[in-house]
Amino acid sequence: MEITAFQQLMEDLYGTADRERGIPATVAWLCEELGELAQAVRKGSKDQQVHEFGDVIAWVATLANQMGVDLTDAVERYAVGCPRCASMPCACA
Amino acid sequence: MEITAFQQLMEDLYGTADRERGIPATVAWLCEELGELAQAVRKGSKDQQVHEFGDVIAWVATLANQMGVDLTDAVERYAVGCPRCASMPCACA
Numbered sequence: 022m023e024i025t026a027f028q029q030l031m032e033d034l035y036g037t038a039d040r041e042r043g044i045p046a047t048v049a050w051l052c053e054e055l056g057e058l059a060q061a062v063r064k065g066s067k068d069q070q071v072h073e074f075g076d077v078i079a080w081v082a083t084l085a086n087q088m089g090v091d092l093t094d095a096v097e098r099y100a101v102g103c104p105r106c107a108s109m110p111c112a113c114a
Numbered sequence: 115m116e117i118t119a120f121q122q123l124m125e126d127l128y129g130t131a132d133r134e135r136g137i138p139a140t141v142a143w144l145c146e147e148l149g150e151l152a153q154a155v156r157k158g159s160k161d162q163q164v165h166e167f168g169d170v171i172a173w174v175a176t177l178a179n180q181m182g183v184d185l186t187d188a189v190e191r192y193a194v195g196c197p198r199c200a201s202m203p204c205a206c207a
Contacts, residue, residue: 022116022117022186022189022190022193023115023116023117024115024116024117024120027117027189027192030192030193031192033202033203034192034195034196034202034203034204035196035203035204036203037203038203038204038206044155045156048152048155048156051148052148052152055144055145055148059141059145062137062141062177062181063138063141067182067183070181070183071183071184071187071188072188072191074174074177074178074181074183074185074188075185075188075189075190075191075192077174078171078174078185078188078189079189079192081167081170081171081174084155084167085167088155088163088167089160090160090163090164090167091164092167092168092171093115094164095164095165095167095168095171096115096120096168096171096172097115097168098165098168099120099123099124099127099168099172100115100123102127103127103128109126109127110126110127110128110129110130110131111127111128111131113131
């Protein structure tokens, strides 16, 4: 799936409800989901991990929609190498 | 950009270094980046917001690489509607 298509899917699914809830509430919910991911990484099953990765990506995308940020633009600076050292693979270490 | 291609790009850029650092350290770094995103959402410029969204997505992807999770699989359950109510748009509220 294209990043753009996924971001649009999140808009279609949750855009109206998320805008009514507001940006601070969406940030709070994203933090909650990251906590669930951290727990699944530490002690969850593979299915739980897959589930929580999906939820975190979904909340990042719906927050980006509320902020008017295109996630494809956001990841673009990684496409030509590490944004800090400009190397591929990264040579920062 | 395809989600799969971005995840592979993160593997090519950071896979070796991130595996050496280890999973708990990657979780910690992802949390740090989420904090930076939350701050940028609250009081950052548009450029800073775009930057932090990119970083969060990058750290989610490199953590997924370490966990052997395919992010395309992870978001698949959203493709046919809300995973909870099965409606498009979501009717959970």
